[in-house]
Structure formats: C-alpha cells, structure tokens
Amino acid sequence: MSMTTNRRRVLRGSAVAAALALTLTACGGTDRADEGSGSGGGSAAEGDLSGDLLVWAWDSTVPDVATAFEEANPGVDIEIVNAGTGNDQYTALQNAIQAGSGVPDLAQIEYFAIPQFAIGEGLADIGSMGASDLEDSFTPGPWSSVAINGGVYGLPLDSGPMALFYNEAVFAEHGVEIPTTWDEYLEAARALHAADPNLYITNDTGDAGFTTSMIWQAGGHPYEVDGTNVTVDFDTPEVAQFTDLWQTMIDEELLAPVTSWSDDWNQGLGNGTIATLTIGAWMPTNLENGAPAAEGDWRVAPMPQWEAGADLVTSENGGSALSVTSASQNADLAYAFLEFASVDEGVQIRVDGGAFPATVAELESEEFLGKEFPYFGNQKLNxxxxxxxxxxxxxWQYLPYQVYANSIFNDNVGSAYVSGASLSDGIASWQDATIAYGNEQGFTVD
Structure with a gap:
C-alpha cells in the first residue's frame, strides 16, 4: 500500500466476500456518474488535452500532481476523491463497477489487489496506449505487479522494498548489535527483552502482508497463477523457514502484542518500547508523523538475511499503482495524466511529498540518494x-483474489498469536480457505 499518510484498514469475513466477490465475465457497460464528462476530451497522442477526470486516490501527494497537470493543461479539470484507504476503496470500486455507475477514470490500487480487478475486467489494458514501452522505467518488483497475463493494468506510483528500521538509541543503550541475519535478529530480540521486559524488538498480532513479504524474501512462491488456473502451496521449506523463526518469537513472547497503525503502536515507536520495524520504504514519513518524540533516534539498515554473507535479497511490502478503469469515457486523457504522475514531472512532486518512487531514474539520481533525513539523524537513508x-x-505472484485472502488471514492465523495455536497450522488453514474460495468463484485452484 502507499502508506504516505494513511493506515491499513482490514475488512473481514462475509462483508468482504459480498463486496469483493469476483465474476470471471466482463464488467463492461459501466459509466461515470457524471455522464459526458469525457466529451470534448482530446487525444493525448495529439497533445490536445482537455476534458474532465475523476480520480480515486488516498495518497496525499496525488492532488498536488493533479494541480500541476491542470496548470500545464488549462483545458483539463481533475477531481480527486478519497473513497477510502485500501479495502474500503476496493469495496466502493467493486460496488460501482457492478452497479454500472460512479466508476472513476483512474483509481489508486495496491499491487496485491490489481489482479483481482484486472481479471474481472474492471481495469483497462493500457499496454497498447504506450505503457508496454515503459517497462525499463520501473524497478522489476512494481512492474511485475502491473504487467499481468500479457497486459498492463496500471503504472506504478511508488514501491515498498523492505528494510530494517531500528531505534539506534535503544540498541546502543543496551549494547545490542544491529542484526544482519534473522538468526541475529532472534538473538537481539532475546537480549532486548531480557534487558527490559517492556521492550520488544517489534510488534505483531498477525499481518498477511508482512507474512507473505517474509516468505517472498525467503524465496517462496506460494501462489502460481496462469489465467484462471491457480496453485496455492504453503507447504514448502521457504515457508517453514519463516514459520519456524516466527513461532519461536511467539513462543518466547518476544513480539509486542500491539496492532500496527494503532495509537499504542505509534506510542511504542515513539517511546522506544518497539525497537524495530521490518517494513516497506514508504515508512519514513509515517514515523515522522506518528512518532515525533523519537526524532534523531531511528535509522535504516538492510533487511536481515536468511543466509549470512550471501548477496542481499529483499522483498516488497506495500506500494500502489494508478490504473485506468475500463469504464472511463476519457481513456486517452486518463492515460496522459497517468504518465505524468508516474514517469514524468509528477514523480518528483510525489517524492518531495514523501513518497518512495518506483522509477529507476529517481532511484539512481544523486539528488535522491544524497538526501539527508533530519528525523533519522541526517542519514542518507535512500x-x-x-x-x-x-x-x-x-x-512473486499474487492471487487474483488476494484482497479476499488477506481479509481472512487473521480468522485462520490470528489464534497463533493469542491462544497457543501453531502458526504453521494457521497458515495451512488459511491455504485451505483460499483454495476453497477460489474454486467457489470459478477459478481452478489446486
């Protein structure tokens, strides 16, 4: 997810099933709420940009990008609507698509949710509009999330490569080394908690995104998707590598029983009782806003590795794209704005607002790499x-119904954090539930 200023929100159970249930038939015939908004809109290819756009996005930098686009194109009017964060928006978007009205021209969608809307034909394939030529503009992880089954269903706005955010003051106070491997991480967790029973190396009460990101880094591929044929398999050595480590953390009570994005979480990050986060690169602004009291204490290090001395291997955690909907009546203009936001001038506007880019040019620029962050002790953390x-x-691949799968994660795995149930058994239950749901929705799932 693009987490520039917002929190994850999780819908569970039947509400998600009802709102996000997929069909494998076209969702065509939908229309914008204000019919005719595309009338008079020129072709982006001809450079004659005029018309209206409706954009659904929760990211706080998108309105500034829209303003810049409007200033460069006086004939364009863009309305930005925050229809909710993450699953809240996906429910609203799916409802609008099914109702055939109120669908935006563009929608911000997290990478894990794109396959769900693409296979339901709610998103336009923009490959032939020029998007296919932009692959080399983006890092491989985000690009692979928008390029699905031979089509392109959005352009990356940002990315979430994982790193270790850590409270340097806490580690220094207790004489604990910053871990470079997951074995060292476990030992650091033990040392910190032994030094102060109120101190935890991190928090976790069950999080589907974190769990799959950890399995991803370990080399796991629990999801294999070929059109409507899907394989779900968590019974692998890579999954066991993560569950064995995390089960030990749970059994030894080394994880703070605090839910991420809660007030208690921000308090723990601010007072030092939560000492690290292994999380996406979009986190800096959230730490600055959520834990201002800890300014100067936090730093960033590479994600701990499963094998000491090996080349760095990481995974993605969050990030989002902007996608043109199939219902848009002004797709040329929508695509022009999309390119502006994701590969042209809009990228720097978003970076200046705290977003972490998915574009190679920015990630390799001296200005970007040399930026100092006062909150992080002037570290050049980029x-x-x-x-x-x-x-x-x-x-890595996501399920074509990952939104639903993530929503039932804690229904199956959550008990491992509170009642002594096995984490591996919980994940096996999650696997069975996602297989059953996929088959119910018309996929062929093994």
Missing amino acids: EVLAESAKAVAPG
Whole structure:
C-alpha cells in the first residue's frame, strides 16, 4: 500500500466476500456518474488535452500532481476523491463497477489487489496506449505487479522494498548489535527483552502482508497463477523457514502484542518500547508523523538475511499503482495524466511529498540518494532503500483474489498469536480457505 499518510484498514469475513466477490465475465457497460464528462476530451497522442477526470486516490501527494497537470493543461479539470484507504476503496470500486455507475477514470490500487480487478475486467489494458514501452522505467518488483497475463493494468506510483528500521538509541543503550541475519535478529530480540521486559524488538498480532513479504524474501512462491488456473502451496521449506523463526518469537513472547497503525503502536515507536520495524520504504514519513518524540533516534539498515554473507535479497511490502478503469469515457486523457504522475514531472512532486518512487531514474539520481533525513539523524537513508529495491527477489505472484485472502488471514492465523495455536497450522488453514474460495468463484485452484 502507499502508506504516505494513511493506515491499513482490514475488512473481514462475509462483508468482504459480498463486496469483493469476483465474476470471471466482463464488467463492461459501466459509466461515470457524471455522464459526458469525457466529451470534448482530446487525444493525448495529439497533445490536445482537455476534458474532465475523476480520480480515486488516498495518497496525499496525488492532488498536488493533479494541480500541476491542470496548470500545464488549462483545458483539463481533475477531481480527486478519497473513497477510502485500501479495502474500503476496493469495496466502493467493486460496488460501482457492478452497479454500472460512479466508476472513476483512474483509481489508486495496491499491487496485491490489481489482479483481482484486472481479471474481472474492471481495469483497462493500457499496454497498447504506450505503457508496454515503459517497462525499463520501473524497478522489476512494481512492474511485475502491473504487467499481468500479457497486459498492463496500471503504472506504478511508488514501491515498498523492505528494510530494517531500528531505534539506534535503544540498541546502543543496551549494547545490542544491529542484526544482519534473522538468526541475529532472534538473538537481539532475546537480549532486548531480557534487558527490559517492556521492550520488544517489534510488534505483531498477525499481518498477511508482512507474512507473505517474509516468505517472498525467503524465496517462496506460494501462489502460481496462469489465467484462471491457480496453485496455492504453503507447504514448502521457504515457508517453514519463516514459520519456524516466527513461532519461536511467539513462543518466547518476544513480539509486542500491539496492532500496527494503532495509537499504542505509534506510542511504542515513539517511546522506544518497539525497537524495530521490518517494513516497506514508504515508512519514513509515517514515523515522522506518528512518532515525533523519537526524532534523531531511528535509522535504516538492510533487511536481515536468511543466509549470512550471501548477496542481499529483499522483498516488497506495500506500494500502489494508478490504473485506468475500463469504464472511463476519457481513456486517452486518463492515460496522459497517468504518465505524468508516474514517469514524468509528477514523480518528483510525489517524492518531495514523501513518497518512495518506483522509477529507476529517481532511484539512481544523486539528488535522491544524497538526501539527508533530519528525523533519522541526517542519514542518507535512500541509499539503503534504493539498494533494497534492486535486490527484490524475482518471480512473486499474487492471487487474483488476494484482497479476499488477506481479509481472512487473521480468522485462520490470528489464534497463533493469542491462544497457543501453531502458526504453521494457521497458515495451512488459511491455504485451505483460499483454495476453497477460489474454486467457489470459478477459478481452478489446486
């Protein structure tokens, strides 16, 4: 998710199933709420840009990008609507598509959710509009998330390569080394908690995104998708590598029982009782806003590795694209704005607003890499984060109904954090539930 200023919100159970249930038939015939908004809109290819656009986005930098686009194109009027963050917006978008009215021209969609809307034909394939030529503009992880089944269903806005955010003051106070491997991470967790029972190396009460990102880094590929044929398999050594580590953390009570994005979470990040976060590169602005009392204490290091001395391997955690909807009556103009926001002038506007880019040019620029962050003790943390972006393990795929799968994660795995149930058993239950749901929706799932 693009987490520039917003929190994850999770819908569970039947509400998600009802709102986000897929059909494998076209969702065509939908229309914008204000019919005719595309009338008079010129072709982006001809450079005659005029007309109206409706954009659904929760990211706080998108309105500034829209303003800049309007200033460059006086005949264009863009309305930005925050229809909710993450799943809240996906529910609204799916409802609008099914109702055939109120669908925006463009929508911000997290990478894990794109396949769900693409396979339901709610998103336009923009490959032939020029998007296919932009592959080399983006880092591989975000690009692979928008390029699906031979089509392109959005352009990356940002990315979330993972790194270790850590409270340097806490580690220094207790004489604990910053971990470079997951074995060292476990030992650091034990040392910190032994030094102060109120101190935890991190928090976790069950998070589908974090769990899959950890499995991704370990080299796992639990999801294989070929059109409507899907394989879900969590019974692999890579999954066991993560569950064995995390089960030990749970059993030894080394994880703060605090839910991410809560007030208690921000308090723990601010007072030092939560000492690290292994999380996406979009986190800096959230730390600055959520834990201002800890300014100067936090730093960023590479994500701990499963194998000491090996080349850096990371994974993605969050990030989002902007996608043109199939219902747009002004697709040329929508695509022109999309390019402006994702590869042209809009990128720097978003970076200046705190977003972490998915574009190679920005990630390699001296200005970007040399930026000092006062909150992080003037560390040039983009150097670390850009290296993480280059090291993302290839080949990851999401389910074409990942929104639903994530929504039932804690229904199956959550008990491992509170009642002594096995984490591996919970993940096996999650696997069975996602297989059953996929088959119910018309996929062929093994």
